[in-house]
Amino acid sequence: MSNITALFRIPKLSYRVWKVWTRNKDVFMKTYKTNFLPSLIEPVLYLLALGFGLGGFVQPINGQSYIQFIAPALVAVSMMYSSFYECTYASFVRMYFQKTFDAIIATPVTIEEVITGEILWGATKSLINSSIVLAVIVAAGLVPSPLFLLIPPVSFLVGLLFSAIAMCFTAISPNIDAFNYPSFLFITPMFLLSGTFFPLTSMPQFLQVITQLVLPLTNAVAVTRALALGSLQLSLLLNLAWMLIVTPVLFILSINLMKKRLIK
Amino acid sequence: MHLEREILVKAENLTKKFGDLVAVDSVSFEIFKGESFGFLGPNGAGKTTIMRMIQSVSPLTGGKLTLAGMDVREQSREIKCLIGVAPQDDNLDPDFTVLQNLIVYARYFDIPKEKAKAKAEELLKFMQLEEKRDTIINALSGGMRRRLILARALMNDPKILILDEPTTGLDPQARHLIWTKIRSLQKQEVTVILTTHYMDEAAQLCDRIIIMDHGRIIEKGSPADMVKKQVGEEVLEVLYSEEAMTCLKQNFPDARIDVVADKIQVFAHKPRGVLAKVLEEASFKGALIRDSNLEDVFLKLAGRSLRD
Numbered sequence: 001m002s003n004i005t006a007l008f009r010i011p012k013l014s015y016r017v018w019k020v021w022t023r024n025k026d027v028f029m030k031t032y033k034t035n036f037l038p039s040l041i042e043p044v045l046y047l048l049a050l051g052f053g054l055g056g057f058v059q060p061i062n063g064q065s066y067i068q069f070i071a072p073a074l075v076a077v078s079m080m081y082s083s084f085y086e087c088t089y090a091s092f093v094r095m096y097f098q099k100t101f102d103a104i105i106a107t108p109v110t111i112e113e114v115i116t117g118e119i120l121w122g123a124t125k126s127l128i129n130s131s132i133v134l135a136v137i138v139a140a141g142l143v144p145s146p147l148f149l150l151i152p153p154v155s156f157l158v159g160l161l162f163s164a165i166a167m168c169f170t171a172i173s174p175n176i177d178a179f180n181y182p183s184f185l186f187i188t189p190m191f192l193l194s195g196t197f198f199p200l201t202s203m204p205q206f207l208q209v210i211t212q213l214v215l216p217l218t219n220a221v222a223v224t225r226a227l228a229l230g231s232l233q234l235s236l237l238l239n240l241a242w243m244l245i246v247t248p249v250l251f252i253l254s255i256n257l258m259k260k261r262l263i264k
Numbered sequence: 265m266h267l268e269r270e271i272l273v274k275a276e277n278l279t280k281k282f283g284d285l286v287a288v289d290s291v292s293f294e295i296f297k298g299e300s301f302g303f304l305g306p307n308g309a310g311k312t313t314i315m316r317m318i319q320s321v322s323p324l325t326g327g328k329l330t331l332a333g334m335d336v337r338e339q340s341r342e343i344k345c346l347i348g349v350a351p352q353d354d355n356l357d358p359d360f361t362v363l364q365n366l367i368v369y370a371r372y373f374d375i376p377k378e379k380a381k382a383k384a385e386e387l388l389k390f391m392q393l394e395e396k397r398d399t400i401i402n403a404l405s406g407g408m409r410r411r412l413i414l415a416r417a418l419m420n421d422p423k424i425l426i427l428d429e430p431t432t433g434l435d436p437q438a439r440h441l442i443w444t445k446i447r448s449l450q451k452q453e454v455t456v457i458l459t460t461h462y463m464d465e466a467a468q469l470c471d472r473i474i475i476m477d478h479g480r481i482i483e484k485g486s487p488a489d490m491v492k493k494q495v496g497e498e499v500l501e502v503l504y505s506e507e508a509m510t511c512l513k514q515n516f517p518d519a520r521i522d523v524v525a526d527k528i529q530v531f532a533h534k535p536r537g538v539l540a541k542v543l544e545e546a547s548f549k550g551a552l553i554r555d556s557n558l559e560d561v562f563l564k565l566a567g568r569s570l571r572d
Binding site: 016019022023026027030098099100102103104105106107108109110263264 | 282319321322323340341344345349351353354355356357358359360364368369371372373374420
């Protein structure tokens with residue numbers, strides 16, 4: 001029992017979390033030109049292939065063309081990908097191969113602050129990458145509502161959620177290849193089944209419930225799409241509430257799991 | 265004399281367990297301000313574990329450990345401000361250049377940027393790395409990396425410098441350069457705590473040492489006293505043969521006589537010159553008198569069997 005309470009102990013943090021964030025930002029800025037390219041090209045390919053290509057064979061969904069339907073989902077997907085991969089592969093490299101965390105905790109910065117800084121940076125990556133995709137679909141005229149301006153702040157919350165999830169996996173992964181499991185068993189199903197490429201309502205009722213409860217991306221897609229299309233419903237409050245409750249819990253869990261791994 | 269000196273680090277029954285393994289077994293010691301203190305021992309003796317507890321990154325299982333009067337369990341943040349750490353593992357940041365490594369590190373200590381830059385330039389000069397200031401880490405040699413790690417450990421003007429195996433794996437030139445740098449820091453009254461399994465390094469750099477094995481202290485004192493006490497000032501080495509052995513045993517009935525590979529080593533604890541006289545009288549094949557050293561002490565105390 002005490003083991004379980006230890007996993008949810010609330011960490012003490014200070015402004016030093018931003019020193020870790022700044023370290024990652026500095027590295028990112030050194031190579032920002034190459035960083036932008038993949039996050040730009042991938043969604044554009046999906047829009048071309050699925051939007052124009054496949055979309056020609058698909059009936060309008062709730063009055064939207066298929067390409068308009070999937071465009072905001074691609075923004076949400078980029079939030080998930082950028083933050084999840086930042087706090088799995090990239091954090092693991094810093095922790096395990098570069099021993100950057102060890103170097104930092106020899107200074108007045110604590111391990112809790114290192115992990116928090118990493119998660120804040122993951123959320124920042126979500127904000128940066130999804131904003132690029134958002135700019136593309138806005139420029140392509142696929143976003144009818146000015147409410148899209150609220151998507152960047154949402155992308156930071158979604159980024160925090162997926163960074164915290166990722167950090168939990170990082171804390172328990174014996175080696176870098178182990179990330180194949182969450183990638184294929186968690187991230188890829190979410191990419192396909194979270195209301196991204198077809199409405200959730202096309203699935204049987206019980207699957208819809210399961211999807212909404214266990215696949216976090218469902219919430220991100222619902223909120224992003226509603227803001228892009230300007231179709232606000234009360235159910236969005238549930239989506240936001242889900243993320244606002246689960247994020248801090250996983251955030252605290254990830255810090256304590258990481259502490260367990262690194263402080264010996 | 266020691267009584268008047270200020271105690272900077274004090275360990276009482278310091279204990280660390282990893283599961284069933286007792287890595288550090290109720291160890292007590294005191295380190296004085298301004299001295300150079302060495303931990304020696306084979307792999308797995310518990311040296312690095314003690315270093316990590318002093319740095320207050322590894323929690324104690326038992327006992328008490330204070331630095332400058334501060335308990336590592338309670339004031340780890342304050343303690344980390346006081347110390348500079350050169351770890352055994354190379355954890356320089358490969359995403360940055362030499363100069364950036366120092367500046368980014370200084371930021372973790374809240375050192376203002378201008379001050380950090382000046383300090384970094386000063387330390388690069390001190391460590392003879394000025395020409396490498398804009399080089400990426402992966403392009404540095406092993407010796408340069410070590411010097412940069414040492415420079416990084418000095419960015420916050422530490423009162424206590426922790427060096428975990430500072431020259432392991434370096435070539436002789438690089439080792440001597442690091443030693444020179446450590447000595448000039450000692451002149452500036454920085455307290456140095458180091459671990460090593462090079463006995464010559466300990467003899468060169470340390471005022472006092474502790475020899476550890478299996479998590480326990482097996483001997484402590486100044487290197488010279490320890491050599492004198494444990495193995496005497498001189499060692500006689502003779503090529504092994506049955507006759508030589510018999511003859512040596514007759515000549516030195518009280519001495520410790522070891523056989524190492526094809527050599528007989530005689531630790532006679534006699535004043536200088538006595539061994540030479542014996543050699544004049546009896547002729548041995550391959551006979552040699554040399555000064556005994558810490559390595560002799562170490563092998564006597566820790567035995568010759570392999571660890572790891």
